[in-house]
Amino acid sequence: MFRKFRILPTRRGWKKFLLLVAFASFACCVIHMRIKLTIDHSWLDFTDIEPEDKCNCTKILQQDPEEIEQAKILSITVDFRKKIRTTDEQFIELARDCDKFIQMRKYLTTPLTQEEEEFPIAYSIVIHHKIQTFERLLRSIYAPQNFYCIHVDKKSPPSFLSAVLRITSCFENVFISSRLENVVYASWSRVQADINCMKDLYSRNTTWKYFLNLCGQDFPLKTNLEIVRKLKALKGKNSLETEKTPAGKEVRWKKHHEVVKGVLERTNKDKDPPPIDIPVFCGGAYIVVTRDFVGFVLKDPKALKFIEWAKDGYSPDEFLWATLQRMPSTPGSIPSNFRYDVTDVNSIARLVKWQFFEGVQSKGAMYPPCSGRHVRAVCVYGAGDLGWMLQQHHLFANKFDTDMDPFAVRCLEKYLRHQALKALI
Structure with a gap:
C-alpha cells in the first residue's frame, strides 16, 4: 500500500513558516528603507566639483603639513582666486530659478531627523558684503524647520542687497529684516540690527526654541543635529560670555x-x-x-x-x-556672583582666536598660533586651523573669509555635510 504524505505542515510547522515569512518581510522593508535613504540623500553630499577641491580636505583635517602648505600657495595665486569668486550678479542669475538653485546648491529640503524637526532654531545674520561667503554660511546652517532673519547694512551696494533678496526669496523660512540699519562699527546700530531680527523672529513663529546671532564671517563647527543636542543639554539656560x-x-x-x-x-x-x-x-x-x-x-x-x-x-x-544674563529676572540667567563668570572659552556661542592669547599651549597659551592672518588682532582662519577647531565645543567660529582662505570654508562645509548625512545611516 502507498504511504500517505503530509502535504500541509503541522500546526507547529505553520508557526515556523509564518515567522520566517514575517522575518523575511521585515528584512526586505529594512533593505528597502536603507536603499531609499541612500537614494533620497546621496545627492546632498558635496562632491569634488569646486575649484577648492584641488586640495585634499581629508588630509587638511588630519593636519597634513604638505597639503596645508599647498592650500596656502593656491590661496594667493591670482588665477585660482579668479576661479573661486562668484559676483552679486552671478548669484542673482543663479537664483532666478529657485528649484534649480536649491538643487544645484544642495540645500536640505526636508528635516534630516525627527529630533531636529521638533527643535527649530532661530537665527539672525548681520551682513554687509561678500555674497559668496554669506550664501555658503546660509547653506551650511539651513534646515527647513529653522528660521533665518537676514539684516543687510543700509550702506551695502545695491547689487549685494539684490542678490540677498533673490536668494532669500527661494525659501519661506528665510527673510530680510523688516527694518534695516546703517551699521557703524562699535555703535548701537550693530545691536539694533540684532534686536530688529529678534522682533521679526519672535512675532513670525512661536515654535523655535533658541536664538543665535551670527555675522557674515561666522561658520558652524557642528551639524544642525549636533547643535540641537548642545542646546537641549543647556536645559533652558543661555550660553554667552x-x-x-x-x-x-x-x-x-x-x-x-x-x-x-x-x-x-x-x-x-x-x-x-x-x-x-x-x-x-x-x-x-x-x-x-x-x-x-x-x-x-x-x-x-x-x-x-x-x-x-x-x-x-x-x-x-x-x-x-x-x-x-546676570539679572535675576532674566529667563535662563545666572547669578551675578563672580564665581558664575563665563569666559568665551567656556561659552558655546563662539570660538575666536585672539592674537595676544596665541602661542605654545604647553607654555600657557590658550590656543596654537593662527594658520591664517590677523585682522584687528583676531585670527581669520586658515586651512591649518581646522583640525584644532573641530576638537572644540563651540557651535560656531569667527572669523572666516573666502577671499583670504577658501579652503578653510570648503573643507569645513564638506566635513559637516558628510557628518550630517552619515548620522542617517
Missing part, C-alpha cells in the same frame, strides 16, 4: 559716545549710572539664548530701561547681553 569688567573698559559705558561722520567717537560727557542693581558685566557680541530671553529683551520694563541707557556706549553689545 559674561565676566567682571576688566579695569580700563568701564569707560565704554561710563562716557557718552556719538557717531560723527560715520565713526563712533567718545565725548567727555559722563553717563548717568546704570539703572540696575547689579554691576555691569563684560562679554561678547554673540549669544545663544532661549525664546523666553528674547521675549524678555523685547518686553520687560527693566530690560528696556537698561537697553535705552546702553545705547550711547562703545560696543554696547559687549556689555549689554553679558549684563542682562
